[in-house]
Amino acid sequence: MKKVSFKTLGCRLNQYETDALVTRFHNAGYQVVDYSRPADITVINTCTVTNQSDQKSRNTINQAVRKNPGGLVVVTGCMANHYHEQLEKDGKIAYVVDNERKSQIVSLVDAHFKGEIVDPGTYTGDRFGFETVEKSLHTRTSIKIQDGCDQFCTYCIVPSVRGRAVSRPLDKILDNVKKVVDNGFKEIVITGVNIGRYNQGSCNFECALEKVIELEGDFRVRISSLEPDGFGPGFHRLFRHPKMTPHLHLCIQSGSDPILRKMRRMYTTRSFMEIVETFRNNIPDFNFTTDVIVGFPGESAQDFNETVRVVREARFSHIHTFRYSRRKGTRADRMEDQLTERIKTERSEVIRGISEENRLYYMKSMIGKSQRVLIEKVNKERMASGYGEHYLPVKFEASDAARNRFREVKLVAVDRSVEPFMRGTVL
């Protein structure tokens, strides 16, 4: 039995696609082993969203090549699209497989071991051709509803490495959800590149979501990151449904309107804050997290102060902070007034500090409230850990706790360890 290991970098969509490949390799008779162990095949699912992602992807490829002498290293993901020729020329990697053909990797590896001459470029592309996840490395699983993006934000390389926006047929999505629920998953994450732009005939994003939560079964639904302009004013009503979790990762990127315009974002800070207020007025305790880019070309001290003001006002409980990274081929890369790395680093530290303050504030506000925790781990001391519906990490003692089960827990304290979490007691 040949051994295969995986390493994933980047976003939740990549994670989903790796999970689906794990299932396909497993079903095809390969032994899936941890990345730290030697393997006959190593699949690296790369990311290219920033320069740092490129660097991490390169380091991982080099490490995999060193670690598995004589093994087959297959590189896929956005960096494989972005630097396809360069990676092939390096000669270290057996196969470089574009995103469009990622779902075909098992067939390609099979053909390789049968001694066939394999050219990944001749495999048919299908961006939704992934297996239903059975064997996952995680307790929650993602459902891919969409791929690609037509928005062309001026800083973003994703449209050129993931291609134009395409939506998965609704019946395939519903079938996929039913299967993963039958396979025992209790939490699904709706995933794609720009899911708010989902569009299949007369069914838009909200319609697709509504159909998913109408399905039977004991599961709950999360939404991976969402742009603030892909849904209507009544979107918050969907979150009254017991299957919906009260958390959104809503990407603001900047709190300055002139910078948002330069980024080619399709909203203003005012319209963004209206969404946040509407949700909080209707669903108290709703948890918002976000992405912020600091040091975008031309971002003045005043623009940055606006971002500081807005992220405080919105009380995001987590801010994923990116230092603006120049990506060749994007409009922002050609803009004048690029900022120094020193300014970007200083500004990102300020935002990270606010993120930590906001997080503690939000956690403290949740003390005394109950959460339905999906247990991810139980240690030898019978201490269970997992996430509640508001997407806060919770730990609690329970002699009968088991992985992948829900437990009603009362939040009693915030533990300010390196990674803060909530302590709870079983209800």
Ligand code: SF4
């Ligand atoms: S919406 Fe903008 S940031 Fe998001 S993938 Fe599309 S172009 Fe990139």
